[in-house]
Amino acid sequence: MILDVSVWFFISSGLFLGWSLGANHAVNVFGTAVVSKMVKFRTAAIISGIFVILGSVISGEGTTKTLTDLGSINAIAGSFSVALAVGISVTLMTRAKLPVSTSQAVIGGIIGWNIFTGSPTDYHSLSKILFSWVASPIIAAAFGFLFFKLIKNTILKWKIHLLELDSYTRIGLVIVGALASYSLGANNIANVMGMFASAPLFDDINLGNVLTISSVNQLFLLGGIAIAIGIFTYGDRVMETVGTDLYKISPITGFVVVLAEFIVLWLFTSQGLESFLLKNNLPALPLVPLSTTQAFIGAVIGVGLAKDPLSINFKVLGKIAAGWAIAPLSAGLITFISLFFIQNVFEQKIIHPVPYEISVSVIAKLNSENIPTEKINDLVSKRFVNKKVFRNELLQRYSFNNDQIFAIFNYALIDSFVVDSNLINKKLNHKIFSASQINQLKNMHNSAFSHKIDLEKAVFNNDSWKPTGNKLKDKEIEENKLLLENFFRVKNKTKHN
Amino acid sequence: MFLKKTRKLETQIDEYLDLVIKGGLIFKLGIKCYLDNQNQEFEGHLKDLRKIEEAADDLRRNIEIKLYTHTLIPEARGDVLGLLESCDKALNITAETLLEFSVEIPRLLPELKHDFLEIADSSVSCLENTVSGIRSYFKNIDAVRDYVTKVQFYKKETNKIAERIKRTIFRTDHELSFKIHTRYFTFHIERIAEQSEDVCDRLSIAIIKRLE
Numbered sequence: 099m100i101l102d103v104s105v106w107f108f109i110s111s112g113l114f115l116g117w118s119l120g121a122n123h124a125v126n127v128f129g130t131a132v133v134s135k136m137v138k139f140r141t142a143a144i145i146s147g148i149f150v151i152l153g154s155v156i157s158g159e160g161t162t163k164t165l166t167d168l169g170s171i172n173a174i175a176g177s178f179s180v181a182l183a184v185g186i187s188v189t190l191m192t193r194a195k196l197p198v199s200t201s202q203a204v205i206g207g208i209i210g211w212n213i214f215t216g217s218p219t220d221y222h223s224l225s226k227i228l229f230s231w232v233a234s235p236i237i238a239a240a241f242g243f244l245f246f247k248l249i250k251n252t253i254l255k256w257k258i259h260l261l262e263l264d265s266y267t268r269i270g271l272v273i274v275g276a277l278a279s280y281s282l283g284a285n286n287i288a289n290v291m292g293m294f295a296s297a298p299l300f301d302d303i304n305l306g307n308v309l310t311i312s313s314v315n316q317l318f319l320l321g322g323i324a325i326a327i328g329i330f331t332y333g334d335r336v337m338e339t340v341g342t343d344l345y346k347i348s349p350i351t352g353f354v355v356v357l358a359e360f361i362v363l364w365l366f367t368s369q370g371l372e373s374f375l376l377k378n379n380l381p382a383l384p385l386v387p388l389s390t391t392q393a394f395i396g397a398v399i400g401v402g403l404a405k406d407p408l409s410i411n412f413k414v415l416g417k418i419a420a421g422w423a424i425a426p427l428s429a430g431l432i433t434f435i436s437l438f439f440i441q442n443v444f445e446q447k448i449i450h451p452v453p454y455e456i457s458v459s460v461i462a463k464l465n466s467e468n469i470p471t472e473k474i475n476d477l478v479s480k481r482f483v484n485k486k487v488f489r490n491e492l493l494q495r496y497s498f499n500n501d502q503i504f505a506i507f508n509y510a511l512i513d514s515f516v517v518d519s520n521l522i523n524k525k526l527n528h529k530i531f532s533a534s535q536i537n538q539l540k541n542m543h544n545s546a547f548s549h550k551i552d553l554e555k556a557v558f559n560n561d562s563w564k565p566t567g568n569k570l571k572d573k574e575i576e577e578n579k580l581l582l583e584n585f586f587r588v589k590n591k592t593k594h595n
Numbered sequence: 596m597f598l599k600k601t602r603k604l605e606t607q608i609d610e611y612l613d614l615v616i617k618g619g620l621i622f623k624l625g626i627k628c629y630l631d632n633q634n635q636e637f638e639g640h641l642k643d644l645r646k647i648e649e650a651a652d653d654l655r656r657n658i659e660i661k662l663y664t665h666t667l668i669p670e671a672r673g674d675v676l677g678l679l680e681s682c683d684k685a686l687n688i689t690a691e692t693l694l695e696f697s698v699e700i701p702r703l704l705p706e707l708k709h710d711f712l713e714i715a716d717s718s719v720s721c722l723e724n725t726v727s728g729i730r731s732y733f734k735n736i737d738a739v740r741d742y743v744t745k746v747q748f749y750k751k752e753t754n755k756i757a758e759r760i761k762r763t764i765f766r767t768d769h770e771l772s773f774k775i776h777t778r779y780f781t782f783h784i785e786r787i788a789e790q791s792e793d794v795c796d797r798l799s800i801a802i803i804k805r806l807e
Contacts, residue, residue, distance in 0.1 A: 135669035253736075260675075260733045260805070261601045261608075264668045348670055348804075 108174040109294055109317075111181035113324040116290040118185055119200050120150070120328020123286070125337050126359065126390040127278040130352025131271040132337050136264075139334045145272060146279040146333075147326030153283025154291075154322030155315055160369045160385035161285055162314075165292040167223040169208035175446035176215070176437065177293040180207040183433035184289075191425060199389035199425045202231065204289040206426030210433030211293075215449045216486030218504040226384035231422060234362050234388045235396025241358035242400025249354060250404075267349045274356045278390075281363035283322050288387045291321035351401050358397035363388060376570035451483045453512040455548075460509045463551050469502050481512070514588040515553045519543040526585060530578055535562055539582075550583065557582065600665065607658050608733065611679065612726045614651040615686050618644055619719040619726075619787075622689040626715040626784075629696050630708045641693045648690040655679050674801035678729055681797060685722055685790040692783040701780050702773065707760055714756040714784050721749040721791035728798050732805070739802045746795045753788035757781045 128142035171177045184207040188200055205227055212219045253263060288295075295314050303311040311319075347355065365371065366386050375382040402409050440446045456478050461471045473495040482488035485507075492498060492506060519540045528536060538560065547553040557563075558579055565572045625640035658679065662672050703711060728742035764777045 135666055257735045259601075259605055260668060260671060261605050262598060264671075265598055265601050 105174070108178040109291075109320070111178045111185060112291050112294055112321060115181045115185045115188075115200070116321045116324030117328035117331075118188055119286055119290055120325035120330075121332035121336055122188070122200070122328075123282060123390050124329040124333035126394045127282055127356060128271075128275045128333075129337050130347055130349065130355065131275055132334070134347075134349045134352060136268050136271050136349045136352075137275070139337070141272075142275060143330050143333060145276050146329050149276045149279035150283035150325045150329065151319065151322035153280035153285075154287035154318045154325065155283075157280075157284035157367060157369070158287035158291075158318045158322075159314065160367055160372070161387045162288040162292045162295050164223055164226060164384060164386050165204070165208065165288045166295055167220050168205065168227070169212045169217060169219065171208065171211055171293045172450040172452070173447050174294065175440055175444075176211055176448035179436045179440045179448060180204075180211050180293050180433050181290075183207050183210070183436045184429050186436075187425070187429040187432050191428065199391055199422075200289050201286065201387045201389045202422060202425040203429035204292070204387065206429035206431075207433040208293065209426070210430035211437065211448075213430070214434050214437045216484075216489045217449075218489070218500060218507050220504055221500055227386050230366055230384055230386040230388055231392070233383075234366065235392045235399070237365065238358045238362045238393040238396030239400030239403070241361050242354055242397035243404045244400075245354045245357055246351070246401045246404040249350060253350075263350075267353055270353045271349060271356070274353060274360055278356050278360040278363065281360050281367055282390055283325060285363045285367040285387055286325075286390070287318050287321050290325065291317045292387070347398070347401075354401055355394060355397040358400065359390060359393040362393045362396070363390065373570060373573075376573050379569050382569075449485070452485070454482045454485075454488045454507065454510040455479065455512050456506070456510050457549055457552075459549060459552050459555065460506075463509050464506065467505060469498070469505060470496060474506075509549065509551050511550065512548055513550050513553075515547040515550075515583070515586040516588055517542045517545045517557075517586055521585070530581070532562060534560075553583065553586065554579070600661075601667070604658065604661055604667070605733075607654060607661075608679075609730070611651055611654045611658060612682075612730055614647050614654065615682055615726050616723060618647045618651070618686045618689050619722045621647065622693055622787075623715050623719050625693045625696070627712060630703065630711055638697065641690075641697050644690045644693055648686055651683060651686055655683050671801070671805065674797070674804060677797050678732065678794060678801065681790070681794045682725065682729060685725065685787055685794060688783070688786050688790055689719075689722070692780075692787070695783060696780070699776070701776050703777060703780070704764065704767070707763060707777070710756055710760045710763070711781075711784070714753055714760065714781065717749050717753040717756060718784050718787035718791075721746050721753060721788040724749065725791040725794045725798075728795060732798060732802060736802060736805055739798060743795045743799055746791055750788045750792045753785055757785045 124143070124146055128137065128139075128146055131137040132139050132142050171180060184200065184203045187203050187206070191203075205224075209219055209224075211217070252258075258266070294317055300313040300316045302313060303316065305311070365383050366388050369385065372382040372385065399410060399415070437448050441448045456474060458478060461475065461478060464471050474492060477491060477495075482491070488507075488510075489503065492503060498506065517539060522536065522539055526536070526539075531539075539557065542556065545556065547556065563575060563579065565575070621640050621644045625637055625644065628634075628637040628640060659676055662668065662675065668675060724742045724745040728739050728746065731738040731742060760781045761778050764774050767774070
């Protein structure tokens with residue numbers, strides 16, 4: 099790790115966000131257990147802290163990709179502003195007693211950054227995220243309903259003694275609490291550190307040539323520790339204040355609710371499950387950071403329906419819906435304002451300039467996707483380093499929709515790739531690629547490309563790279579393509595701004 | 596391994612409830628001996644009942660301490676303690692009543708002997724069904740309702756027998772003090788059923804909470 103003071107200063111906002119997430123969300127994993135006195139706070143905090151850190155480091159990358167797809171914040175001052183704005187908006191909403199969701203605030207913050215910098219928003223990623231916001235409480239409610247019925251019938255049928263049931267419930271609460279903490283770390287670390295992931299901050303650490311801890315892993319470890327500290331230092335106070343009404347449910351109900359919440363978080367986090375579904379040609383759920391509060395409330399509603407459908411409080415449902423809208427909007431607005439100040443008052447670079455150039459191959463690619471190019475032919479070979487200027491030039495010529503703008507930005511981005519056979523021999527994992535693919539790459543020794551699409555056209559042109567119809571196989575092909583792109587990319591040595 | 600403490604406590608609760616059942620049976624035997632003028636046997640039963648009452652008290656306190664020190668069943672602890680304490684009260688009433696027979700040696704009309712045996716039997720049935728209800732509260736929630744219904748039934752029967760005894764005694768030419776003394780002992784035996792019904796009222800509420 100490098101100990102550059104400015105890095106620590108900038109990521110402090112992410113660490114603050116992590117602390118706030120830990121303080122506010124511990125109640126969703128161990129709140130019922132602690133409030134009902136089934137588990138001591140200290141025990142809960144230790145277990146939760148350990149599993150949050152493990153989840154963040156081991157399984158945090160799946161959801162991070164969705165966030166970086168939505169908006170690739172590549173300058174650390176930009177990441178700082180977004181994390182700070184999200185932290186402020188979450189704090190303000192907590193004070194206003196509105197149901198707070200860090201996940202939703204983060205999405206608002208990233209879109210705020212996109213709007214401020216003129217970066218196009220990937221609507222495909224956004225729609226995945228919006229789908230998960232609606233789906234997660236519904237799935238949690240369904241699981242809550244089913245588990246409650248199942249457990250109630252089991253208790254009645256098996257005639258378990260109250261005292262034994264108490265012991266089982268206690269163990270169950272600790273286990274699901276630990277699992278839910280793992281999922282909380284894995285699912286929500288993207289919210290805390292995801293916006294810093296695009297800008298490499300730390301050097302990789304090599305532990306005796308056996309284990310390499312990447313920059314992202316180090317970042318996630320720090321984020322996980324920040325969440326754990328949040329749980330330790332402030333989790334009990336949140337449990338005492340928030341935990342008295344909504345969270346004051348019987349220990350068995352609490353167990354059912356946290357179990358349902360864990361499953362929902364896991365469904366939207368697990369890369370293993372995604373692979374399994376794809377392997378069987380089934381549709382996979384998007385890997386998206388979720389709001390644990392909403393999954394929790396969804397599960398409470400499910401259990402409520404199982405007990406007595408008339409007991410559902412529609413005011414709570416209204417508040418959830420309000421939270422969906424208010425959290426991202428306020429975070430987006432605060433991000434926009436804070437970026438303005440950071441850029442213009444503190445003169446910090448909130449975006450790393452990335453050059454764009456429409457080449458002949460870009461025009462051909464756009465034509466193949468039926469995107470009109472007649473009016474932008476005059477832009478061919480012109481280079482833009484400012485996203486806003488490039489966007490305005492495009493929109494002045496033709497009223498492209500967001501998807502078209504996103505595609506143009508994507509294809510016109512100037513990158514730098516060189517195929518190097520020495521590198522292939524020394525560092526490329528030969529087990530992943532076939533012999534013919536390796537030979538093809540070696541034959542292209544010293545070929546250089548300035549656009550990603552040119553590299554793709556030259557390298558991925560034979561049948562072995564084409565989609566097979568098998569979802570898992572196709573995903574592997576896509577991942578291998580990405581791996582090669584990163585492998586041949588000429589790296590920028592600048593670490594941060 | 597982790598259930599070792601729990602199992603021990605379960606056994607203690609069962610032992611406690613066994614003592615309450617035994618207390619009820621000894622009470623019935625004691626009343627029968629008193630009515631049959633078997634004084635020595637009666638005093639023996641009284642002695643046994645007082646021992647059982649003391650043992651039950653100790654056991655109950657032990658259970659309560661364990662429930663608190665090990666923070667077991669935090670949600671249901673209040674209900675369980677309430678049930679055990681009010682059940683203990685019913686056991687105490689059996690011992691107190693038998694003691695009063697021993698101290699005051701009430702003269703009971705021979706024609707009321709059958710009624711007194713019947714009221715003792717009915718009151719103890721109330722107590723026995725209450726104990727079964729409490730056992731079910733721990734293990735078999737569905738059965739609690741049946742026992743509560745039985746307790747309510749036996750309590751009404753006890754009230755009817757008590758009324759019959761009082762009507763009979765107050766229609767005789769005996770002295771008022773004699774009549775009041777008989778009524779006093781009828782009332783005492785009736786109290787076992789009343790207390791059992793109180794326990795069942797608690798049980799009915801506690802069971803709703805358990806089903807939540």
